[in-house]
Amino acid sequence: MPSDFLTLDEFLAQMAVPRSTFFRWKAIGLAPRHYKMPNRSIRIRRADFESWLSAREEPQAA
Numbered sequence: 701m702p703s704d705f706l707t708l709d710e711f712l713a714q715m716a717v718p719r720s721t722f723f724r725w726k727a728i729g730l731a732p733r734h735y736k737m738p739n740r741s742i743r744i745r746r747a748d749f750e751s752w753l754s755a756r757e758e759p760q761a762a
Contacts, residue, residue, distance in 0.1 A: 705735075705743040714749075 711732075712719060725731040732752035734744045 704747075705745055706749055708734075708742040708744070711744050711749065 706714070708719070708722065712722060722731060726734075732744050733748040734742050736742055
């Protein structure tokens with residue numbers, strides 16, 4: 701059963717982007733909502749990831 705959260709590495713693999721891209725997105729406010737854990741790791745709730753991804757969907761050409 702999958703976790704309710706993605707690790708940063710799982711997110712990066714799914715999006716096929718380097719770590720630097722995530723932190724650039726974070727700096728300019730475009731990264732998905734995420735949580736910084738006490739051990740400084742980053743977690744992204746799957747529901748937040750899916751919502752973030754859906755919000756970036758381009759409309760279909762007519």
